[in-house]
Each structure stands twice: as C-alpha cells, then as structure tokens.
Amino acid sequence: xxxxxxxFIIFGLISLSGAIAVICFRxxxxxxxxxxxxxxxxxxxxxxxxxxxxxxxQVIVYAGAIMVLFLFVIMLLNLGTLSTRTNIGGKMKxxxxxxxxxxxxxxxxxxxxxxxxxxxxxxPVETKDIGKLLFSEYLLPFEVTSLILLAALIGxxxxxxxxxxNT
Amino acid sequence: MDSVLLLSTIVKIVVVAHLLIIGVMVMIWAERRxxxxxxxxxxxxxxxxxxxxxxxxxxxxxxxKEELIPxxxxxxxxxxxxxxxxxxxxxxxxVVPFGNSIEIAGREIFLQIADINIGILYVxxxxxxxxxxxxxxxxxxxxKYSLLGGLRSSAQMISYELTLGLSIIGVLMLSSSLSxxxxxxxxxxxxxxxxxxxxxxxxxAFTTAMFAETNRLPFDLAEAEQELVxxxxxxxxxxxxxMFFMAEYMNMIVGSAVTVSLFLGGWHFFxxxxxxxxxxxxxxxxxxxxxxxxxxxxxxxxxxxxxxxFRYDGLMNLGWKFLxxxxxxxxxxxxxxxxxxxxxxxxxxxxxxxxxxxxxCIVGGLLVMNKPPEPAAPEISDLNALERNTTG
Numbered sequence: 001x002x003x004x005x006x007x008f009i010i011f012g013l014i015s016l017s018g019a020i021a022v023i024c025f026r027x028x029x030x031x032x033x034x035x036x037x038x039x040x041x042x043x044x045x046x047x048x049x050x051x052x053x054x055x056x057x058q059v060i061v062y063a064g065a066i067m068v069l070f071l072f073v074i075m076l077l078n079l080g081t082l083s084t085r086t087n088i089g090g091k092m093k094x095x096x097x098x099x100x101x102x103x104x105x106x107x108x109x110x111x112x113x114x115x116x117x118x119x120x121x122x123x124p125v126e127t128k129d130i131g132k133l134l135f136s137e138y139l140l141p142f143e144v145t146s147l148i149l150l151a152a153l154i155g156x157x158x159x160x161x162x163x164x165x166n167t
Numbered sequence: 168m169d170s171v172l173l174l175s176t177i178v179k180i181v182v183v184a185h186l187l188i189i190g191v192m193v194m195i196w197a198e199r200r201x202x203x204x205x206x207x208x209x210x211x212x213x214x215x216x217x218x219x220x221x222x223x224x225x226x227x228x229x230x231x232k233e234e235l236i237p238x239x240x241x242x243x244x245x246x247x248x249x250x251x252x253x254x255x256x257x258x259x260x261x262v263v264p265f266g267n268s269i270e271i272a273g274r275e276i277f278l279q280i281a282d283i284n285i286g287i288l289y290v291x292x293x294x295x296x297x298x299x300x301x302x303x304x305x306x307x308x309x310x311k312y313s314l315l316g317g318l319r320s321s322a323q324m325i326s327y328e329l330t331l332g333l334s335i336i337g338v339l340m341l342s343s344s345l346s347x348x349x350x351x352x353x354x355x356x357x358x359x360x361x362x363x364x365x366x367x368x369x370x371x372a373f374t375t376a377m378f379a380e381t382n383r384l385p386f387d388l389a390e391a392e393q394e395l396v397x398x399x400x401x402x403x404x405x406x407x408x409x410m411f412f413m414a415e416y417m418n419m420i421v422g423s424a425v426t427v428s429l430f431l432g433g434w435h436f437f438x439x440x441x442x443x444x445x446x447x448x449x450x451x452x453x454x455x456x457x458x459x460x461x462x463x464x465x466x467x468x469x470x471x472x473x474x475x476x477f478r479y480d481g482l483m484n485l486g487w488k489f490l491x492x493x494x495x496x497x498x499x500x501x502x503x504x505x506x507x508x509x510x511x512x513x514x515x516x517x518x519x520x521x522x523x524x525x526x527x528c529i530v531g532g533l534l535v536m537n538k539p540p541e542p543a544a545p546e547i548s549d550l551n552a553l554e555r556n557t558t559g
Binding site for chain 1 (some may be wrong): 241285
C-alpha cells in the first residue's frame with residue numbers, strides 16, 4: 001500500500017462515518033457538523049484525484065457557505081433534540097426499502113465493474129486549464145448555469161422583498 | 168520526496184508555527200502598549216523590559232486558572248469550538264510566501280511551506296471555516312447574549328466574504344495565477360508597480376472586508392460589550408478563552424501577511440531583497456516581508472482607536488451597498504481594460520479609481536433618493552400647547 005491508498009482509506013472512512021453520523025444524531029446541530037466533516041473529507045478525496053480546484057470549491061461552497069446557512073437556520077428556529085424515534089408511515093417505509101435496495105444494487109454493480117484504472121489525471125489539474133475549458137468547449141453549459149443562478153437570485157429577491165406601504 | 172525537501176519542510180513548519188505564536192504574544196503586548204500610548208497612558212510596563220513579558224505572565228495565568236465548564240452548555244461542542252477557530256487561523260499561513268528563497272547546499276529552498284497552485288483559493292476556503300468556531304461556541308454556550316453575538320458574527324462574515332473574494336479577482340487577472348508566490352513575485356521591486364496602486368479601490372475593499380472577517384473594531388459587533396457582555400466567548404474561561412483570543416490575533420497576523428503578498432509587493436522593496444549572497448538575500452527578503460506585515464498590524468491597532476463601532480444596519484449597508492459594488496466594478500473594469508489596453512497598468516489603475524468613484528456616487532445617490540422621509544418635526548405652537556397641557 002502506498003501513501004495515496006492510505007490517504008484514500010482514511011478520507012473514505014471519515015467521509016462514510018460522517019455520512020452515517022448525519023442520519024444517526026438526534027440533534028440537528030450535530031448532524032450538520034457531521035455533514036461538514038463529510039464534505040471536508042470529500043475535498044481531501046478530490047485532492048487525491050488531482051483536482052485541487054474542485055477541492056477548494058467544495059470547501060468554499062459547501063463547507064464554508066451552505067453549511068453555515070444550515071447552522072444559521074437551525075439555530076434561528078431553535079430546533080430541539082428529537083426525543084423519540086419518529087414513526088414513519090408504512091408507505092414511506094416501503095419506499096425507503098425500495099430506494100435502499102436500488103442503492104445497494106448500484107453499489108454492487110459499480111464495485112464489480114470497477115477496474116484498476118480510475119481514469120483520472122495523475123498530475124494535478126491546473127486551474128487555468130479548467131478556466132480555458134469552461135470558456136471554450138463548455139461555454140454554453142457554463143452560461144446556462146450562470147443564467148439559472150441569476151434567475152434564482154432574482155426570484156429570491158422578488159420573494160422576500162416587501163412592497164412599500166403607502167403610509 | 169527526498170530527505171532534503173522533507174527536512175526543510177519540517178523546519179519551515181516548526182519555525183513558522185512558533186513565529187505565529189510568538190507573534191500573537193507580541194501583538195497582545197503591542198496592542199496594549201499602543202492603546203496606552205494613543206490614550207496617553209502607560210499600559211502594562213511592569214513585567215520584563217517595557218512590559219514585554221506580560222503576555223507570558225498572562226499565558227501562565229490562563230493555564231493555571233480553574234477550568235470552568237458551566238452546567239448548561241452543550242459540552243462536546245463547547246470544548247470543540249475554540250479549536251475550530253484556532254486551527255483554521257493557524258493553517259492558513261501554510262501558503263503565505265514569507266520571503267524569496269535561500270540557497271543551501273546548492274539547492275534553492277523557497278521560504279514558503281507549500282506553494283500550491285490554488286494558493287489564494289486555499290486561503291479563502293480555510294478562512295471561510297473560521298466562522299464555525301464563533302457560531303458553534305456561541306450556540307453551545309446556551310446563553311442568549313452569546314447566541315446573538317454568534318448570529319451577528321456569522322451574518323457579517325458571510326456578507327464580507329463575498330467582497331473579500333471579489334476584490335482579489337482583479338489582482339488574479341493581472342498575475343494570471345492563483346499561487347501567492349507568483350502574485351508576490353509578479354509585482355516587482357518598486358512600490359508604484361504594486362497591486363495596491365493598480366487596484367486601489369479593490370485594496371480598500373479587501374482591507375475593510377478583512378477587518379470584518381477578523382472581527383476587529385470597527386466591526387466587532389459579535390462581542391460588543393455594551394450590548395452582549397463579551398459575545399460568543401462570554402461563557403468561556405481560562406485557556407479556552409485564551410484560544411479564542413489567540414485565534415483573533417492569529418487571524419490578524421495571517422490576514423496582514425496575505426494582504427502584504429497580494430497588494431503590497433510581498434518581499435520586494437526597491438531591489439533591497441537582491442543584495443547579499445544566496446543566504447543573506449533570502450533573510451533580507453524575509454525581513455522586508457516581516458516589517459511590512461508589522462506595519463500593517465500596527466494599522467489594525469491604529470484603526471481600533473480611530474473609528475467607533477458600526478451599528479448593525481450600517482455594517483450591512485457598507486458591505487452590500489458600497490464594498491460589493493466597488494469590488495464588482497473592479498472586476499469588470501480590470502477585465503475590459505486588460506483586453507483593450509493590452510495590460511497597461513496605468514490605464515487599469517486610473518480606470519479602477521474612476522469606476523469606483525462612479526459606483527459610489529450612483530449608490531450614494533440612490534440611497535439619498537430612496538431615503539424614507541423623516542417624521543415631521545412638531546410645530547412650535549404645538550409644543551407650546553403640549554407644555555401648557557402637561558404643566559397646567
């Protein structure tokens with residue numbers, strides 16, 4: 001085992017245990033924290049894959065911005081700890097089991113199809129190359145994404161803006 | 168990885184980490200002495216020469232104080248929070264180039280722990296994590312003043328992070344690199360080529376945003392003592408409080424170092440850094456960087472005793488209505504002028520200032536026009552009538 005594999009196992013284990021902890025904690029704040037741990041170790045996995053830019057974006061966007069808002073909302077609403085296990089209905093239970101089986105089949109399929117070659121860059125990808133690709137080959141998807149984001153922004157402002165009262 | 172590289176990296180990490188901690192102690196001493204000087208009083212001057220050993224005495228006191236964990240706190244997070252603030256503050260320094268390079272045994276060793284090609288993104292990513300220490304410490308304290316302080320602080324940090332990120336994009340365009348070493352090296356030896364002149368409005372926006380990110384006056388609403396006792400660290404005592412305290416000063420030091428490498432020419436000063444042999448020049452470049460950072464840190468203390476604290480709405484107005492548009496204008500103008508004038512620094516510098524001026528005028532004009540009308544002052548005859556009624 002080389003250093004890369006050891007790092008992969010460490011990050012993978014942290015990521016998995018964080019993900020399990022998210023659904024196991026009864027306190028929403030702890031769940032949010034566990035999610036941050038998962039995001040962070042995923043950033044580590046991205047660095048192992050030779051994508052430092054994606055890793056930085058992961059930390060900035062998910063761990064740094066979105067999760068802060070999550071925490072913010074949890075604290076503002078002051079959600080308490082779930083005292084008893086909430087009983088999910090029979091229909092939901094069946095749906096959950098169906099999704100779980102589907103997910104397990106996917107996982108087994110991927111595990112058996114996986115080859116030794118991960119198909120990722122050995123050398124870290126330069127941010128400059130990502131930028132060049134974004135503005136040449138993937139220009140249309142990039143612009144469409146930014147338009148969607150802009151639409152979402154305008155939508156939010158329109159939703160929360162209070163009409164000026166005439167008084 | 169060969170042994171020389173490994174050894175030099177370990178040495179650099181040990182030296183930089185200790186310099187940071189010593190820097191924190193010196194900063195605490197300097198803050199108290201400079202504050203004293205600015206208020207025409209003495210400040211701590213009893214322990215050691217000029218009171219220099221005062222921070223050590225304070226540290227020993229903190230360590231030996233009784234560790235008090237109140238009953239009503241959420242214990243795991245309460246214990247974790249100071250570390251969550253201190254660790255990001257400490258590891259940001261890994262990508263800061265604190266000097267040029269030293270040649271030892273025929274090998275060039277860069278005075279920087281890690282020159283990663285996403286350098287400045289790493290800084291932004293790690294500083295954005297600092298907010299967790301504040302928010303979680305506030306929440307875990309289970310105290311309404313702490314929680315209010317934490318919420319204020321997180322709102323402030325999220326708002327000013329945008330300005331922080333946007334204001335450096337112009338700099339990145341000119342250096343066409345994200346590595347802090349490349350950005351510092353690209354600026355050259357002379358002050359009129361440094362980024363703070365080319366991107367003057369962005370420099371001001373960045374510095375202001377950094378004051379907000381480090382929770383320093385005039386933006387220290389999270390711990391406004393008249394309103395919130397001590398804000399998010401009200402319930403903390405002994406070494407845990409000291410960790411919050413250290414993190415604040417460490418953030419200041421690292422922030423100053425990042426500003427120096429982004430805007431103030433890094434280790435350059437009139438070619439002084441090229442004098443001397445391969446070892447001496449490296450040390451001189453480190454000295455130049457050190458002095459620049461120290462001057463910037465002095466500005467931090469200076470501002471603290473110059474500007475009064477912002478009110479909350481003023482803080483949000485400044486961040487969203489002035490700093491953010493100015494930073495955006497800097498991105499647009501730098502991009503356009505870079506293409507039109509083929510990277511002429513003078514044109515970009517002038518264009519940036521003009522654009523920022525126009526943006527501020529427009530925003531200011533809009534604010535004045537949309538200002539809600541003041542409630543009309545009561546007429547004097549009404550007042551007289553009121554007085555008659557109440558006294559009679």
